[in-house]
Amino acid sequence: MCLALPCKVVELRSGDLALIDMAGMVKEISLALVDQVAVGDYVIVHVGYALTRLDPEEAEKTLSLFAALSEADSFGCLSSNFIVK
Amino acid sequence: MRYVDEFRDGDLAKGLAVAIRSEVRQDRDYRFMEFCGGHTHAISRYGVSDLLPHNVRMIHGPGCPVCVLPIGRIDMAIRLILERDVILCSYGDPMRVPASNGLSLLRAKARRSGQGGGDVRMVYSSADALRLAQQTPDRQVVFFAIGFETTTPSTAVVIKQARNLGLRNFSVFCCHVLTPPAIAAILGAPEAPVSLDGLIGPAHVSTIIGTRPYEFAAEQFHKPVVVAGFEPLDVMLAILMLIRQANAGCAAVENEFSRAVSQDGNRKAQALIADVFERRDTFAWRGLGELPDSALRIRPEFAEFDAESRFSIVYEAVPDHPACECAAVLRGAKRPSECRIFGTACTPGTPVGSCMVSSEGACAAHYSFGRYKDTVGA
Numbered sequence: 310m311c312l313a314l315p316c317k318v319v320e321l322r323s324g325d326l327a328l329i330d331m332a333g334m335v336k337e338i339s340l341a342l343v344d345q346v347a348v349g350d351y352v353i354v355h356v357g358y359a360l361t362r363l364d365p366e367e368a369e370k371t372l373s374l375f376a377a378l379s380e381a382d383s384f385g386c387l388s389s390n391f392i393v394k
Numbered sequence: 395m396r397y398v399d400e401f402r403d404g405d406l407a408k409g410l411a412v413a414i415r416s417e418v419r420q421d422r423d424y425r426f427m428e429f430c431g432g433h434t435h436a437i438s439r440y441g442v443s444d445l446l447p448h449n450v451r452m453i454h455g456p457g458c459p460v461c462v463l464p465i466g467r468i469d470m471a472i473r474l475i476l477e478r479d480v481i482l483c484s485y486g487d488p489m490r491v492p493a494s495n496g497l498s499l500l501r502a503k504a505r506r507s508g509q510g511g512g513d514v515r516m517v518y519s520s521a522d523a524l525r526l527a528q529q530t531p532d533r534q535v536v537f538f539a540i541g542f543e544t545t546t547p548s549t550a551v552v553i554k555q556a557r558n559l560g561l562r563n564f565s566v567f568c569c570h571v572l573t574p575p576a577i578a579a580i581l582g583a584p585e586a587p588v589s590l591d592g593l594i595g596p597a598h599v600s601t602i603i604g605t606r607p608y609e610f611a612a613e614q615f616h617k618p619v620v621v622a623g624f625e626p627l628d629v630m631l632a633i634l635m636l637i638r639q640a641n642a643g644c645a646a647v648e649n650e651f652s653r654a655v656s657q658d659g660n661r662k663a664q665a666l667i668a669d670v671f672e673r674r675d676t677f678a679w680r681g682l683g684e685l686p687d688s689a690l691r692i693r694p695e696f697a698e699f700d701a702e703s704r705f706s707i708v709y710e711a712v713p714d715h716p717a718c719e720c721a722a723v724l725r726g727a728k729r730p731s732e733c734r735i736f737g738t739a740c741t742p743g744t745p746v747g748s749c750m751v752s753s754e755g756a757c758a759a760h761y762s763f764g765r766y767k768d769t770v771g772a
């Protein structure tokens with residue numbers, strides 16, 4: 310029950326509510342725990358509440374760190390749950 | 395999905411695996427605990443252990459809220475519906491946890507159906523429970539609030555809303571627990587079941603509490619902590635960061651999940667928690683036993699929303715099933731496959747212990763993604 314996903318805010322509603330896009334599904338969630346969320350922001354949604362806003366710059370930094378670290382070649386058996394381009 | 399797929403990229407995973415290999419020293423072992431069930435799930439699902447050198451071992455921790463709830467707490471929830479005739483609203487996972495007398499919330503629900511009276515509703519969110527109370531003013535509705543700091547603020551929100559709405563038929567059975575005391579219990583155990591070289595700190599708990607509350611682990615216990623996201627590449631980078639700290643002989647709190655976690659955490663959520671809850675003197679955890687200052691109860695100002703006092707139910711300790719090794723699994727002292735009923739009497743379809751219920755439970759994760767390899771290798 311701890312799994313939570315980053316979702317894009319698509320509409321702000323009254324009463325601290327918002328509509329988010331969760332993997333193509335539109336869902337109403339609560340913004341009661343976060344401040345200053347705007348349409349287009351990504352929030353991490355857990356049990357119907359946004360826990361925090363996702364920081365796109367920090368996400369980019371982490372991704373480029375992965376890329377820098379993995380300038381390596383081949384490696385054997387990989388779980389098929391990974392996403393392969 | 396944006397911010398998800400990139401963190402599951404197979405090519406980058408291969409690269410990270412090579413980077414880990416190149417930094418691991420051959421003359422030592424590394425034992426790291428992933429505190430959270432979310433990390434356990436990711437490690438099992440993506441076979442992260444297969445990508446690690448043999449001398450790097452991941453040990454599952456107690457960070458699965460459904461797993462650490464002792465039987466006596468589930469029994470209290472069942473008493474609420476069978477003896478106090480309330481509508482109990484529960485998240486999905488706790489419904490299947492085995493309790494006393496061969497019951498679970500699901501079985502208790504089945505037993506009552508047809509006879510009228512109490513029932514159990516599965517909810518996605520605390521807000522669903524509050525809404526149900528508004529819609530059924532002639533029935534008492536109780537929200538079964540479980541979880542670490544991730545779910546606590548949303549419980550606080552509905553308690554405050556219930557007071558603002560003047561609801562007389564809504565209350566909360568509060569079983570919220572705290573992460574840092576559980577980490578302290580693992581690190582400070584007198585006969586440590588495992589000696590750890592570092593910890594992967596929680597992802598979503600840390601969005602709320604920040605990274606500061608883990609500093610004691612580095613300072614008092616000299617263990618490195620790396621807070622990490624729940625995607626497989628997050629876990630792999632955190633392992634690399636822990637290996638580097640271990641090699642350098644240092645112990646610091648680092649943050650791999652900087653896209654969502656700050657040092658201070660979510661202050662608004664923390665303030666809501668502080669408004670509504672206070673620490674219990676002690677709380678019984680499955681596996682870790684009674685831990686002081688490790689769980690929350692509802693403040694006296696909100697007593698009318700506290701189901702424990704409103705319905706006078708008290709906790710009674712109940713031993714686990716005699717064959718069940720959940721306690722040792724939750725302390726990191728045993729692997730799931732070392733339980734003799736793992737995969738035979740105990741499966742996700744017929745769980746005997748709590749670690750087989752939720753997909754973040756160590757046993758369920760092993761059963762779903764790694765049981766054959768594990769049994770062959772044992």
Ligand code: SF4
Pocket residue numbers: 717718719720721723730733734735736737740741745746747748749750751757
């Ligand atoms: S296999 Fe079942 S009974 Fe054994 S430790 Fe795991 S959950 Fe508990």
